[in-house]
Amino acid sequence: MGRAPCCDKANVKRGPWSPEEDSKLKDYIERFGTGSNWIALPQKVGLKRCGKSCRLRWLNYLRPNIKHGEFSDEEDRIIFNLFITIGSRWSIIAAQLPGRTDNDIKNYWNTKLKKKLMGLIPNSHHRKQPAPRPPLPRTASLPPPPPPSPPPPPPPQLLFPSSYEIQSYQQQQQQPPLPSTYSLPPLSKGCNFSYMNNNYLFTTDNSATTTTTTTTSSSAATTVSSVLNSCYEPFPIKDQDLLDFGSDPGSCSSFEQQQFQAATTMIKQEEGELQWQRDNNGQMMDAGFDFEQGIGIGYWAEKMSDCFGIDCSDYLSSSGSGSSGINWMMDHHAGGGSQLMVDQDEKGLYYF
DNA sequence: AATTCGACCAACCGCGACCGA
């Protein structure tokens, strides 16, 4: 025995909404609200529609402040990063993009963004502007589009996911499903946030001043296998298993003394071979670290080779310190202002 | 000019969650 239908499908209209229907529904809800009962709403409004259809039409199209049209690069990045982190939880993703609906984002992801990420189509900076399409009959009742917004600020240096991010996304497709329960930290407009679930760390923090990290379990902190960064500005990631090296001390996660001490203690306890370089004031030097004998440079070079397929022969032949190793990597593979991460648990090296 | 194909997106569908009786 199947599930009982939510309405009498034989007596409800289906398919595209007419302007008259839109107008009726919109007027009614604006005057009286939904009454917290979508099933009963169509009868009150005088529509031969299923309640679910009315709800969908209102939420996705008629309600105020719905944003239509092209997605911005910033929206692209937010969608991408959230998708990587939490998967296809479209409603949660939509909650981070005011004016966008889950349906909108889902369609956008499936038709454009996913392909763009896989390199099938160029990113939006080379995006061919589509020719304006005449409104479909079903959209004939739309209000006129908002006036053109002022020109956007100049784009940041890098707008689209790096090769690492895309690689990570592709790898993530093979990962086991994310846990069904997770919690987002409270968000407020303009605040920075980051959180980590069992496999991924996510952050939108680009302020380099405050970062919150939420771990979902004690084991989460030891199973970090992937790191994503939604911006390309230096930022601190403070996590006990992720050491973040930026191009200056302020963008290194362990620069703060407390964090530094904790990380160093842990590393020395577990490995005993990682040693930080400090300047004369006892502060950690710019992106400086070194491996002591035993694993040392060989380990470092091996990991770079493992993770990135990088030929480290010229580094190995140099007489530089660990710091020059970072610089070598920055120069050769990441560019200025990039971040390097060392996953202590998996010995992984990541750069952005 | 006609046909085919792929992109796009509004709308539908079914399931699980939630809530009140």
Add this chain to the structure above:
DNA sequence: ATCGGTCGCGGTTGGTCGAAT
């Protein structure tokens, strides 16, 4: 604790369009 009604979500479908053939 159980049941029925409703909501909300995410996957899928189908109509329309422009581009390509």
